[in-house]
Amino acid sequence: MSGTDPDARLAARLRTLRAERGLSLDALAARTGVSRSMISVVERGESSPTASLLDRLAAGLGVTLAALFAEEERAGATPVSRRPDQAVWRDPETGYERRNLSPSGFPSALDLVEVVLPPGARVAYDTGPRAAPFDQQIWILEGSLDLAEGGSTHRLEAGDCLAMRLDGPTTFRNPAGRPARYLVALAAGAWRGRP
Known part of the structure; x- marks a missing residue:
């Protein structure tokens, strides 16, 4: 994740996606089988989660693993990825x-x-x-x-x-x-x- 700490950027994206879906930490934990405390640690950027753990979180949020690393769509975004x-x-x-x-x-x-x-x-x-x-x-x-x-x-x-x-x-x-x-x-x- 260019320009910033990958774990911090991933943490922010997870918090945003969870908030957009109106899910509490407990609700996401129930959907994914990932403990509330582990989700909290990941969302604070205090842990480097594994691909398997991220896939479980993505499934619980209804998105692909790639979506966890993407930025939100925004007007004026460039169609070129350098x-x-x-x-x-x-x-x-x-x-x-x-x-x-x-x-x-x-x-x-x-x-x-x-x-x-x-x-x-x-x-x-x-x-x-x-x-x-x-x-x-x-x-x-x-x-x-x-x-x-x-x-x-x-x-x-x-x-x-x-x-x-x-x-x-x-x-x-x-x-x-x-x-x-x-x-x-x-x-x-x-x-x-x-x-």
């Missing part, structure tokens, strides 16, 4: 790094995120069904990735692209001895007819 201005966050548990590519604050139904998963790293999102499922596609730029979702595991190599619905537990694992770099494209509810 690399030095793109928000970058690193998972303290796995070293996984995510970069928000989409222009900050610019209104769009699509979010683009670049991810680098270190060799041997595994990130598990155990969130169950979401109130508002999201569609995503993952395009492997470098390396390989094992992605488990919906009872299936997909081995993806450079150039492969997987389309999926983000509505249940998903695990990303880098089986190789070098980093996996991939693009994630997220859109809300494009597959409207599916439960």
